[in-house]
Amino acid sequence: MMGGEDYRDRFEDIDWDDMQRSGLDSLTTQTAGFLASLGVVALLLVYDYVVVANDGPTFTTPFEWDVTQLDWLLVVTLLTVVFFAVYPLYDNPRMSRRYWREFRKNRAAVVSGVFLVGIFGLGLVGPLFIAKPDLNVLAQYQPPVFLSVPESTVGTCVGPVSDGMCHGTWQYPLGTTGQGKGIMKSVIYGMRVSLEVGLITPLIIIIIGTAVGTVAAYSGGIVDELLMRYVDIQLTFPTFFLYLLLLYLYGGTLFLLIVIFGITSWGSTARLVRSEALQRREEEYIQAAQSAGASEFWVIRKHLVPNVSNTVITNASLLIPSLILFEAAFSFLGLGDPTVPSWGQVISAGRSDIDTAWWISTIPGVFLFTTVLALNFVGDALRDALDPRAED
């Protein structure tokens, strides 16, 4: 045995009576920060609904922002992501470096990650600074910049006309729709929609699904039975028709779509997580934690959830693209929120003009395609990076 080094601190010398913690200081920085932020959001919410005049914007400085229900939800979602995904990375740089080292190995995933950060970053801040695309009958079917179409297909050409061809302008870099809405703006607003659909709904699904799945597997017995039979019932529940019904009763809003799908479609996730957790709970490290005195919550949170994260991440990487596509399909069918310009809606708007104004459907289509593809790459690489056994 060696001696005299400065890290010497021996387990025999711990005075445990010193260390009886009280309820309040068992809160970690992480949870405390999260709860405090939620408190701030709640106060702002009260302010918005009680103080601010009806329909007035919530903030006027530094920019005008009328915070909608959906925005509140997005803020809470982002807070959750920041405190439970970003903060641990910041808090434990050793771990983060290792994850990054692993993630970096997948070139396609890095490129996809950068692309997604761009898309979602733009979707997050873009709508704050850019006005919604307007109807403009004087600017129908404008081609994207650097491209030209015969003047006959365009009502009034905004850009220069030469040899009977209408050229695109920087005023509408990606062209316009048949209603004269700028596609660039629509696409940016569409990013916001995809961000909301691709972040809030899966987060709701994953939180509920993981909680139910792990608790059911860990507790077993009557708890397991009740939770899983409820899942059985919920899985037979026709969410699509519920949404249609509510759509006709209250009108379609994106908020409704996100919430309805979030709280009714976690059943299959819960089931997947449970079957994985059932295997994990038989491992000896679970028993080791119990014999160390860890509570049920601790074991589930520190051992069961991390060890089912393969399943969760795989599930999420399938869920997010499919929900984004789902929203696009809904909008395409005209069942979406008519006030929100989502990618699906723009694709739908251009489908009758596909032979004369191909860019209307194609451009948002390309964004949809690349986003979904990038999400799949990133999900794949994340799963590998988070598993220490994948290291060589």
Next chain:
Amino acid sequence: MSSDAPLLEVRNLKKHYPITEGVLKRQVGNVRAVDGISFAVERGETVGLVGESGCGKSTAATSLLRLEEPTDGEVLFEGRDITEYDKKELKRFRREAQMIFQDPTSSFDPRMSVGESVAEPLTVHGMRDRERRRRIVKDLLERVGLSADDIDRYPHEFSGGQKQRIGLARALVLNPKLIVADEPVSALDVSIQAEILSLMKDVQTEFGLGMLFISHDLSVVREICDRVAVMYLGEIVEFAATDELFENPQHPYTRALLSSIPQPDPTKRGSAVELSGDVPSPSNPPSGCRFHTRCPEVIPPEGYDFEQKTWRSVMDLRVRLGRDGVNAEAVREFVASESGQEPESVPADRVRAEIRREFDIPEELSDPRAEEVLSTALRHLANDEQAEGRELLAEEFETVCESSAPELRRTPAGHVASCHLVSEAESNAVSTPSTGD
């Protein structure tokens, strides 16, 4: 309570698992994994718990630590019954008693670095200072023979022996008084086993730990234990100081286990006692002495004169009749296929001879009265009258081993054992074999 109470005292501990059937989970029976065991572990002492796989050793470990709720019995830790503990007291108790696991691969969370795993008990018990946790873990890793730099590595990067060292570190980190080691070296190579055992010994001496060492391997137990309890089917059949037990085993089961240790001395080979049959199911343990279905020294019935080996063979037949039965038709077909006859034309006496051959029973027993009973019974069997055959044998050849359960008694050799063979000596039944001397 007073400090002279043993560190750990187990009294009549039972753990039964219900067997349920159907949608309503109606209870149809019990698996009696641990069925009333008693022993004690003193401070600084290692007590071994040995037995075949499935005899309830591991269940005993998890129930006495209350990782599973015991069905019945008391577990006194420093004189206080932990089965009565509330949540807070139990958490405190968790600091005092730790466990080491069998499978080094499964006993570490693959998503945690070993440093986090070893430090986890500290965190659970409220040490918030991460840097201090790291200092303690680094120090501890060095003391179990690893390097302080290993703290950030992951379990899959270590060998089985190294992981078992880390497991020991994790068990030590709370400075416990008792360590329960469940087959800690069974998954390791023999050369590594020795290293881990000597490390465990050193650690135990250094900190004066009480240790309960569970193993199926008697040679390992001999290395490390001061006293040994032998378990069979959820019960302790013999409990003695290690040397005593190895030199002068009192219970036939202990003798059988001991003879299964490979002998390096060729002149002593060949005396292995072979146990017939499988371990019976703990959901329906045999009556009387639980070992009587396999015991090579099972006591012959009164009034008949049997050779021990022959009697064991007859008992085997009886055990089989009691459990699965002997199918005369199948025997007949077997004989037919061997001799190329039609099954119908196999005579009854061939069937009887085949049953004798199958169970190693001689063609004629030396005691004519016993022979008469046996051949009558065999005639019943050959005529496919199993119930009659079984009842006749059970009635005539009843042995004390199946009719009454032996109590744990102090034997002349000073052990505690439960066997009818040793009970007559100078017996008063020992209620709690808490001390071996």
